[in-house]
Structure formats: C-alpha cells, structure tokens
Amino acid sequence: MFSGQPRSLRRSLAIQLVVLAAVLAIGLYLAVLYSAQRASQATMDAILGAATLSMASNLRATDQGVRIDLSPSTLSMLSATGQERLFYRFAIDGQVLSGYQDLPVLALPSPAVTPVFYDGSYRGAELRLATVSRALMLDGTLTPVQVIVGHTRDGQRRIAAQLAQNAAIFGLLLFLLSIPLSLVSAGNLLRPIRTIAQAVGRRGAHDLRPVRQPAPTELLPLVGALNAFIARLKAAFHHTETFLAEAAHHIRTPLATLRSEGELLLRTTEDDSQRQHIRRMIRSADECARSAGQLLEHATILYRAEQLEQTEIDLRTLTARMVERFRTIAEMREMSFTLSLPDTACPIQADQVLLEAALRNLLDNAIKYAPSETDIHVTLTQPGTGYRLCVRDHGPGIGGVPTAQLVRRFQRGLAAEHIVGAGLGLTIVQEVAETLGGSFSITDATGGGACATLELPQG
C-alpha cells in the first residue's frame, strides 16, 4: 500500500506544527501592519484635516479679493512626522488662486465644514489629500473657495512597516522556537508507542503473553487488537503443538509393539531374505520412533519456552553430567569424549529442561554424525559475561551449508542420509538458544569435522 519510505508520524506531526507556526507568524505580521497603518492613518488624517480646516478658516474676503494667510507653522507641522513632501492649492471654481495648479482633485465639489480625504499621485509621490471649502462674500456673492492640502505619508508607512517588521521578527522567533518544541512534543506524544514496541520486540521467540505495558487511551484499541491477536496465535500454536505431542505419543506406543513383534519375528525366521526385510522394517520403526520422540521433545521445548522456569544452574556440572550420560553410547561406537571445563562453577539463570534438551541434542548429533573411533571435544569457556559451549566432532562436516538452513525443521545435512533422525535436533538447539537469549551456530571446523557452538548469557 505504501511505497518508498514509510510515513513518520513524528515528522508529519512536527511539520504540521511548524506550518501552523509559520502561518501564525505571517498572520501576526499582516495583522500588525494592517492595524498600525489603520491607526497611524487615522491620526495623520486628523492632523491633515485640522490643518486644512485652519487654512480654510484663515481665508478672508477683502476688497482686492481673497486674502490667503498661510502659516509656516502649519506647513511645518504637516511635514514633520516623516519630513513629508507637501502640496496645497486654493481655488475658486477650478481657478487657482495660489499653490500647485494641477494637484489631483475630487470629482465631487469640496464639502464645507468637514474635510474629505482621498489618495492621489502627484509629481512622483503618493499623496494623502484633504479638501474643504469655505464660502466667502466676494463682490456681493457668496463664493466657495476650495482648499486642498496633500502630503506624502512616508513616515507613517515607515513606522507601520517598522512595527510590522518587529512583529514579524517576533513571529519568526516564535516560529524558530516552535521547531524544536514541536519535535520534542511529537516525540513525547509518540513515546508510549515506542515503549510498547520495544517491550514486544524484546520478547523471546515463544513469549506469547499479552502486552501489559500501560498505554494511553488512544493506543488502547491497538494494544487490545495486538493482545487479541497474540491470544489467537497462542491458541493456534497450542493446538498444533498439543496435536503433535499427542500424535507422537500415539505413534510411539504402537511402534514399540511393532518393533518387539518384529524382533520376535526375526528370531523365529530362518530365511535370510525374509530376515533382511524384517531388519529393514525394525530399522524404519526405530527411525519413526525417534522422530516421534523428537517431535515430542520439540513440542515440550516450545511449551516450556512459553512458561520459562528459570533457576540457577551450574552449567559446568550440567555439561559434565550430560557428557557422562552419553559416554556409554559413545563407547559402544568406539568414540571418546574429551571434556574441557573451566576451573570454577559456571552459574546460569535458565530453564534446566531446556538446557538439558539442547545439550542432549548436541551430543547426540555429534555421536551420530561422526565416524567411529574418533574423538569428540566438548569445551566450555567463559568469554566475557556469557558462556560458550563448543562441541566438535571429526565427522564429514557440514559442507559449508549455513546454520540457518541446518536448523530448519526437518532439514537434514548432507551427511545424514544413512542416519536415523527426523531433522529436529538442531532445530531444538536453536530454539533453546533463542528462548534463553543466546545464539547457536554450526560451522565446518578447520582440519575436518563440524563445530557446533552454543552461546548463552549468564542470566
């Protein structure tokens, strides 16, 4: 369903937060720019309006016509905020009395009393203009004199831009700050998922207990589903193992009968060709019984792996005991064990049944695959904190087949063709190693033969 890199929740959460912060910063800039411009515009309009009104109210009708009184202070004031450029004109009916003739005008007649504001462009400058008219009695007629005053608003724009810039810097800092913050908070939010994943990941291969880690409400469905899945898996697993064990058990009993009947038959039969057939039958029954035994043992191992009973065991003593147990079988094949153990005890926290099963299968394999009159070296060392048990035979070796292939269920090595076995021995060793948190490998030894190495941690 997904292609390429899987989507990271933490990353997309962080990106979303950062985008949100960026939007906020830009919004802050625009909002401050807008309101600063609005506020200063209103203030500046008030000043411009007052100046325009004062210029209009200083107009006088005289015998010579309109007398204009233009106060330098008024113009200075209008120019003050940002050293603005300034333009004005007085006119009657479009006839300019004084000032700049071609100033932009309003289409409507200028109102009396209250000035009207508008924007215009003049001599390369953007102007804010105000206009008002004042009626004067000239030559017996009441004539409106139009006053227009305009100035640039560079100072206002500068101040507004400065304010907005400050806000933007603030927003940007917020933005920058939000990046690590959002990463941290995304990490925090997702920590329970990681905790649960780690707890599940740490488990042994056959640990099918339900997940008990505390989880936030949002993750409960996931944990619930996981547990339900584990339970189903466990049930299915159990079913199979139980079935196998029972099947093995049920096979073993009739096989034993078959074998003893066969031996009986062998004793009473004289015909050589028939005896040959009967021997082959007994051999098959043996093979079958052994397979059933391994299947049973395998099932036991898996069952034990689910409910480990860890006790403190001395690996040194256990190894010695197991080797002793096999010495008789070995001697029957005229093979001998060379045992090399550490001087002191080797305590280990492990399940005794599992350990014994592993050792038994290792030794059994060594005896089975090595030719008679050879030596088997069993070496227990303690490199670092764990233990290494090495069983080396002088058989045909494994012919470079990788361990992973050898430990597969019912997979048998090249040398196993004429040897009784089901191909479960190394599988059992491997499963025990995994369950106890160790590892298992089998390699060709230098100088011929195979070297099976079981590594186990102390606890």
Add this chain to the structure above:
Amino acid sequence: MRNTRIATRLGALALVLAQILAQPGGAQSFTIDKDTWFGAPQARQTLEIIATADTELFAPVINAYIAQNPDLRIRYSEAPSIDTHIAITEAGAQFDLVISSAMDLQIKLANDGFAAPIAPSGAESLPDWARWRDLVFSVAQEPAVLIVHDSVLRAGHAIPRSRHDLIDLLRENPQMFDGRIGTYDPVTSGVGYMFATQDARATDSFWRLSEVLGRLNARLFCCSFDMLEAVRAGELLMAYNVIGSYAATHLDADDPVHLIELQDYTLTLLRTALVPINARAPQQGVDFLSFMLSEQGRRLIAEAARLPPVDVLEFLNAPHLRPIQLDPGLLTGLDQQIRQQFLNEWTAAMEQP
C-alpha cells in the same frame, strides 16, 4: 519718489514670481554670473555645480577635491538664487549639484520632486534640523549679523545687544543714521526676503524696526557684499542682516567694522546642497557633497572658504543662534499671494511718514 520705485519693482517681481511658480510655460532663460572650470581640461570625468556663493569662496574646496581626483574637472556656475531655481525647473539645465543659501528655494526644489534621493557619507552626522529627507543637506551655517562701523562707538554709543537696543539707538539718533543704514531689499533679494519673513515670524519688533528704517531712509541692497563694502567705506554706519560669513571673508583685521550677533536672537541660514533629479553625473555630485561633509571638507569650508560648517555645539554654546527651519514651512514664503501680502505690509511699514 520711492513709492513709485517700490511699486515698479513690486510689479516686476510679481511677474518674475508668476513665472517661477507657474507650473506650465515654455523654457525660461536664466543668468549665470560667472562660469569657471577647474581641473585639467583633458580630465575624463566632469562635475557641474551651480551655486549662489562666490566662486572664490568655494575655489579652495574645489581645488583640494580635484587634487584628490585628478581625472575630474569641475564647472562652477555662479548664479543668483532665483536663476538657479529657474535653471533646474523651467530651463531643465543639467547640473550635478546645487549649492544655495536660498533655503526656501532649495526646499521647493526638493518638495516638488526636482531633487534626487541620495545618501552621501557623512550625512548621518548631520543633525535633523540640518537636512531634509534624503534630499537636502546643509554644508554650512551662516548667522545673519549686524555690522557696525567703528565711528558709532567712537561717538560714544554702546553696541546694541538686541533689536530693542537697535531700535532705541536709531530712534534717538535720527540725524546720525539718516540715510546711513542699510539692509537687504526683500523685493529683489531672495535671502533678504527670507530673513524678513523669518524676522516677522520671530519677533514683533520687526515691524517697528521696519518703520524706523523707513523713517531713516534706509538704503536697500541686493547683496551682503555690497552692504559690507558700504560700511567699510564709511558710507553706512550700520547694516542689518548681513550674512556673517561674507564679513569674515572680506574684512581685514584692521577694518573699522564690528560684527554683532544680536542676543535676542540671530537667524542662522543653512547653506544647503542637493543633487537634481536630471543630473548627468549624479554620483559625482554625491561624492563631492560627501567630501564637503567629511572631516577634511568641513575643515576646508571653515578655514579656506571661511564658512562655518554645521556644528551642533555652536547652538548649544550660543543659545541666541536660531537655525532657520529647513522644512516645507518655507514654502509659504514662496506663495505668490503670501509674498505679495508680506511685501505690501513691509512696504507700508517702510513708507511711514
């Protein structure tokens, strides 16, 4: 007789001003009093300056600048302030720098969009009142002083310290000062007009002083230099509102002339520079302005040109000094109607029986 003279001149002036202030109109002619080229004729770069100050005044500064920039030649065109204005606006003449003492016309050039925004180095050290936007920059501050001939003191009179003292002195000694006092003619002189309007803004005494001057048949001058010469020659006993820097430049130590900064206030003119928007080599103009604002330039302006460079401390030490405000408030003085009204009032004051 003087009545008619003034009336005629007023009419002529109104005509000139109408031409200045009218927006449309054909190309106007303007007068250049003196055109001088500095530097090697084969120099590849050219800087053209139009200025109101005497060529001799700026020659040391220009020569020092050319010494540093040998590949530059400079044309210095000396012109009256109104012609300078017409040159840039109506005539569309191309200059790279305008240096003028007519602050109002400089502000009008800038306000009306004829000045280019520039950023000369050294401008940041200028106080706010010595520049307008990034358009107009002051290169010198020049107080308007009263010059008094030594014979006034020898006659036993105390030096007037304020306009009030001056009015009293004139009123009490009409015979002594009749026809022997001079001032700018605001009708013909832009600077004179600006001084008069600033005086009228600053004090009510101005109108009384004008009346007294009128009664004493004060002589009216176009230029500071002429007033200075008249006082030195003894034709005048006093001259009011003379640009102090001219006096400093032209007077010898043993001349019987005293320069008085009146203590009620002394107007201080700012000589300003701007780069016109249509300049051929605007960067040359900016560079020369930067030079004038630099440490070396300021020293040259002070010592060689004998113009006081802009100095904030001066105003702190001498609180009577009052810089003329460099902003569009000056535009009112250029308003045709306002100007006419002011000159009418001034004429009326001067014509008191």
